[in-house]
Amino acid sequence: MIYTLILSIFSFFSPNPAEEPSLKLALLKYNGGGDWYANPTSLTNLSKFCNANLGTDLNPDYATVEVGSADLFNYPFVHMTGHGNVVFSPSEAENLRKYLIGGGFLHADDNYGMDPYIRVALKQVFPELTLVELPFEHEIYHQKFLFPNGLPKIHEHDGKAPQGFGLIWEGRLIVLYTYECDLGDGWEDPEVHHDPEEIRLKALQMGANIVSYVFKN
Numbered sequence: 529m530i531y532t533l534i535l536s537i538f539s540f541f542s543p544n545p546a547e548e549p550s551l552k553l554a555l556l557k558y559n560g561g562g563d564w565y566a567n568p569t570s571l572t573n574l575s576k577f578c579n580a581n582l583g584t585d586l587n588p589d590y591a592t593v594e595v596g597s598a599d600l601f602n603y604p605f606v607h608m609t610g611h612g613n614v615v616f617s618p619s620e621a622e623n624l625r626k627y628l629i630g631g632g633f634l635h636a637d638d639n640y641g642m643d644p645y646i647r648v649a650l651k652q653v654f655p656e657l658t659l660v661e662l663p664f665e666h667e668i669y670h671q672k673f674l675f676p677n678g679l680p681k682i683h684e685h686d687g688k689a690p691q692g693f694g695l696i697w698e699g700r701l702i703v704l705y706t707y708e709c710d711l712g713d714g715w716e717d718p719e720v721h722h723d724p725e726e727i728r729l730k731a732l733q734m735g736a737n738i739v740s741y742v743f744k745n
Contacts, residue, residue: 554600558595571715625653650705
């Protein structure tokens with residue numbers, strides 16, 4: 529399974545224009561009633577933006593993968609979002625743990641309302657780890673696009689500053705949790721949320737930074 533992740537990372541840097549891109553970003557499908565499907569156009573647009581600005585070869589037709597599935601190991605980058613409850617069964621939590629320790633990466637994006645649930649779910653996966661706020665100097669904010677003040681603010685909810693939290697395993701960032709930010713909404717088609725273009729661009733740039741960071745580490 530770890531070998532699959534290594535091959536996927538290699539294909540990220542080795543595009544073959546004669547073939548349809550095989551590497552896809554993935555959307556995590558979870559139980560509990562939360563709307564894991566909330567932003568259907570976001571990963572397609574992020575993949576296209578990365579291809580245009582990072583020189584990647586991502587297939588815009590993203591995958592949907594369940595937490596407990598062995599297919600999880602086919603995708604080095606998995607994104608999850610939603611407004612509500614998140615529930616992992618013990619076997620799902622164990623599968624996600626093995627995936628992350630084995631080289632995978634999870635980006636959890638609070639779409640407003642996920643916060644109290646995702647924290648509990650992540651604690652189930654890694655009871656020995658605690659979410660820590662990433663300093664603005666962290667390299668995820670300093671890839672091709674510079675964000676010296678951390679995450680951009682895409683949507684206002686409770687008037688709080690956006691925060692980027694992480695789970696660190698043996699020195700490696702394995703989970704990025706973006707809170708009070710709504711990156712995924714900013715990745716959606718322009719007509720969905722009618723965000724100003726400069727705001728939407730910041731969201732896509734930060735998303736590209738995350739993708740770039742994942743495949744370099």
